[in-house]
Amino acid sequence: MNNAIETHDLAYRAGKHFEIAGLGLTVREGSMYGFLGPNGSGKTTTIRLLLGMLRPRRGTISMLGRSVPRDMPEILGETGYVPERPHLYPYLTVSEATRLHAAFYRSFDAAYAADLQRRFGLRADHRISHLSKGEVGKLHVLLALAQRPRLLILDEPTDGLDPVVRRDVLAALVDFCSQGTTTVFISSHLVHELERICDWIGILDEGNLVAELPMAEFKNGIKRLRVVRAPAVVTGAPFVVLSREPSDGEQTWVVRGWEPRMAEWLSTANAELREVVDLDLEEGFVELLRVSRVPAA
Amino acid sequence: MYRQILYVQWCALRLPVVLLGVLAFALPLLTVTYGGGLEGAPPGQVAQWLYAAQQIGQLVPYVAMLAGVLLGIGSWAPDHAGKHVYALSLPVTRARYVWLRFAAGTTLLLVPVTAIGIGALVATVSVRLPSGVHAYPLALTARFLLASFVCYAIFFTIAISTRRAALAVLGGIGGLLLADAVLWGFGVGATVTPTVFMWLTNWPGPLSILIGRWALFDV
Numbered sequence: 001m002n003n004a005i006e007t008h009d010l011a012y013r014a015g016k017h018f019e020i021a022g023l024g025l026t027v028r029e030g031s032m033y034g035f036l037g038p039n040g041s042g043k044t045t046t047i048r049l050l051l052g053m054l055r056p057r058r059g060t061i062s063m064l065g066r067s068v069p070r071d072m073p074e075i076l077g078e079t080g081y082v083p084e085r086p087h088l089y090p091y092l093t094v095s096e097a098t099r100l101h102a103a104f105y106r107s108f109d110a111a112y113a114a115d116l117q118r119r120f121g122l123r124a125d126h127r128i129s130h131l132s133k134g135e136v137g138k139l140h141v142l143l144a145l146a147q148r149p150r151l152l153i154l155d156e157p158t159d160g161l162d163p164v165v166r167r168d169v170l171a172a173l174v175d176f177c178s179q180g181t182t183t184v185f186i187s188s189h190l191v192h193e194l195e196r197i198c199d200w201i202g203i204l205d206e207g208n209l210v211a212e213l214p215m216a217e218f219k220n221g222i223k224r225l226r227v228v229r230a231p232a233v234v235t236g237a238p239f240v241v242l243s244r245e246p247s248d249g250e251q252t253w254v255v256r257g258w259e260p261r262m263a264e265w266l267s268t269a270n271a272e273l274r275e276v277v278d279l280d281l282e283e284g285f286v287e288l289l290r291v292s293r294v295p296a297a
Numbered sequence: 298m299y300r301q302i303l304y305v306q307w308c309a310l311r312l313p314v315v316l317l318g319v320l321a322f323a324l325p326l327l328t329v330t331y332g333g334g335l336e337g338a339p340p341g342q343v344a345q346w347l348y349a350a351q352q353i354g355q356l357v358p359y360v361a362m363l364a365g366v367l368l369g370i371g372s373w374a375p376d377h378a379g380k381h382v383y384a385l386s387l388p389v390t391r392a393r394y395v396w397l398r399f400a401a402g403t404t405l406l407l408v409p410v411t412a413i414g415i416g417a418l419v420a421t422v423s424v425r426l427p428s429g430v431h432a433y434p435l436a437l438t439a440r441f442l443l444a445s446f447v448c449y450a451i452f453f454t455i456a457i458s459t460r461r462a463a464l465a466v467l468g469g470i471g472g473l474l475l476a477d478a479v480l481w482g483f484g485v486g487a488t489v490t491p492t493v494f495m496w497l498t499n500w501p502g503p504l505s506i507l508i509g510r511w512a513l514f515d516v
Contacts, residue, residue, distance in 0.1 A: 053385045077388035085380035091308050103389045104300040 002065065004151050004183035005050060010059035012049055012207075020045060023059070026198070028183055032177060033158045034194030034215070035187040036285060037204035042086050043187040046204065047155050050185075051081060051267045056258075064151055077105065080144030084155040086136040094122050094139060101143045113146035120168060134165035141169050154186040158193060164234040170197060191282040195219070203288055210292040217257070222284035225253040225264065226274040234269075238262050242291040250274065254287045270277035298389070303401040310371045314408050317364045321441070325420035325513050326432070328353050343427050344480065347514060354437075354512035357413070361441045362507060364409045365448025372402040390435035400452060404440040406449055412436035422473075429516055436511050444506045451503070456464055 005027035012020040020042050027033045037043045048054045050061060052069040061068035063075045088097050094117065097214070102108040104126065117124065118139040128136060137157060144152060154173075158166040174197055177184055189196050195215070202212040211218070221239075230251040235243050240256040266273045279287065307314070328350045338346075376384045378396075384394055417434035426432060455463065476489045497504045 051386060053382070061320050073388045073390055075388075076386060081386045083386070085382075087382040089305060089309070089375045089379070089383070091375075092305065096304070096308070100301045100305055103298050104389065 002029045003027060003062070005033075005066055006062045006184060008060045010046075010049060010061065011057045012045060012054060013057060014045060018042065018045075018207065020056075022087075023204075023207070023209055025185060025202060025209065026212065027202075028182045029183050031200045032184040032186070032198045033200045034198035035185060035202050035204065036189065036191060036194060037187070037277055038189055038289065041204045042207040043189075043204055044155055047153055047185075047187060049080070050153065051076070078107075078150040080147045080149035080152045082137075082140045082144045082152075082154040082157045084159065086128075086133075086140060088128050088139065089138070091127065093125050093127050094131075095124035097128060097139065098124075098143065098146075102146075105147045107139075109146050112148070113142060116142040116145060116172060119172065121183045134161045137158050137161055138165065138169060141172060143173065148180075150182060152182055152184045152186075154184065156188055157186065158188070158190070166193070172272070173197070181293065191285050195281045202285070203285065205289050205292050210288050218284060219271060219281055221255075221257045221259075222279045222287065223255055223258040224277040224279055224283075225255060225258075226277075227251045228272040228274055230271050231269045236265075238265055242287050254279070254291075256284075256288075299397055299400060302397045303404055303497045305375070306372060306398070306401040306405060309375050310368065310405060313371065314405050317360065317367070317409040318412040320360055321364070321409040322416040323509060324353060324357055325413065325437070326423075328513050329420045329424045331444050337356070338427060344429065347430065347512070347516070350514045352514040354510070355509045356506045357437065358439060359446055360409070360413075361439040361444035362448045364406060364445040365450075366452045368402045369449045369452025369454075370456045372398050372453055377456075395457065402449060402453060403446070406445055410438065410442045410445065416422045426514065430514055431516070432514055434513065437511065440506065440511065445515075447503060447506055 003026055005025055007023055007025045010020060010023040010025075017041075023046065025046075030180040035043055035046070045054065049056055050068065051061060052075075052162075055069070064078055066075050068075065089100075091289075092100065097116075098110075098113055102113070104109060120135075120142060121138060122131075122135060122142070126135075128139070129290055131139065141154075141157060144154070152173075158172075161169065170193070173184070173186075176182065184198075186194065186198065199215050200213070201215050201218050203210040228250045230244070230253070234244075239258045239262055242254040242256055244254075245252045260276075263273050348475075385391075387394065389397070414434065417432075417437050421432040421434045455466065456465075473490045473493055480488060496502050498508045499505055
């Protein structure tokens with residue numbers, strides 16, 4: 001399978017305190033890739049690097065089989081982008097903004113745009129400056145989807161939107177993706193939002209890619225274990241120990257890649273497994289970040 | 298694409314463009330408000346009228362400059378406000394986008410240029426000139442076009458340049474003023490700023506088009 005986005009050893013520095021170092025992303029074509037990370041982790045910067053808006057200090061970026069920034073116009077012609085903050089010209093009306101956008105994209109589907117406009121309840125003659133935040137967000141999504149792109153890059157598209165608007169936007173997105181093989185790269189710090197729609201997940205923290213794995217693996221494989229007589233050093237375990245904390249004569253482990261048969265390994269290590277607790281995505285996300293910041297003992 | 302960019306630019310700048318158009322149309326007409334029936338008038342009255350016409354003509358380069366500055370800076374204002382994110386996400390090369398903006402701004406510049414042309418023609422046909430006095434509506438219009446275009450190009454370039462480049466320009470101006478202050482402090486008669494100004498405003502300086510005679514009517 002081809003990759004829609006591929007970066008190798010990507011490096012970028014903004015000021016003295018923020019750096020993306022050696023970022024290697026792989027987004028498979030046709031996947032819905034959730035790009036998760038806390039605020040300020042570098043999600044927007046990474047997206048701007050992907051879109052050729054920023055120049056990396058080092059590394060290579062390939063999108064849709066083409067090279068960034070060399071083939072940028074061709075790449076952008078097939079890429080829909082919803083920015084973190086609205087950047088449309090505020091003095092235009094909805095229909096004027098749509099016409100402007102359509103002029104730049106050969107694949108722009110005016111009928112679909114009209115349909116989305118109806119579904120989103122956007123009035124054609126309303127000025128963008130008079131629209132609510134949710135309506136501007138919807139308009140951005142409308143423009144990106146009506147391009148009929150091969151790749152859709154959404155930078156926190158539902159951030160700050162109320163639950164109703166958020167559901168409208170996500171429903172339109174899922175509906176659009178079910179019609180074809182568009183690759184979706186969606187960044188967010190809202191873990192549950194991505195849990196519902198993404199099949200791959202990448203976690204970014206302080207400019208480093210902490211994890212990149214299928215969503216199913218991430219959701220099912222992260223567990224909290226209560227272990228008695230835990231070995232001092234974990235070697236050769238068939239799972240990854242993310243963290244260990246002592247509590248009341250036993251230890252609490254957070255592990256990744258856990259499967260029930262792996263309990264045998266603990267027995268052979270002379271340890272006793274008391275309990276296995278499923279962690280939801282948010283807990284797993286928090287644990288991963290914690291581990292990435294303080295390496296496991 | 299060009300049509301849409303032109304429309305977007307028009308939406309952003311229609312008020313200054315219309316005001317500049319009205320101003321450019323009105324200036325030549327102002328010249329003739331009291332100039333009618335000069336045919337056969339005594340030479341003193343004609344000379345007085347020509348002087349007044351030339352005084353009004355002195356305002357024309359300012360309008361040309363204003364048009365260039367407003368449209369030059371205004372062409373980029375909407376993109377600056379959005380930190381250029383929307384523009385950079387469009388599937389065109391940066392150079393092409395700059396040309397689209399530049400061409401659209403140049404087209405809008407034709408509004409005041411056309412207005413002054415029409416105003417000058419109306420003024421010309423509405424006055425009976427005494428012998429020896431001639432009207433130069435086309436020359437005035439061409440000059441207005443050139444002057445406003447030069448200012449437009451300069452300010453368009455400044456507006457699109459990076460913060461570093463803008464600081465370099467401001468630093469250059471500050472450096473000139475500082476050099477003058479130092480020279481003055483040491484009691485040296487020579488000054489730098491007026492010399493640079495003269496270089497800019499005298500042929501072949503880029504702003505020389507703004508200096509000189511701008512009268513619609515002259516001998």
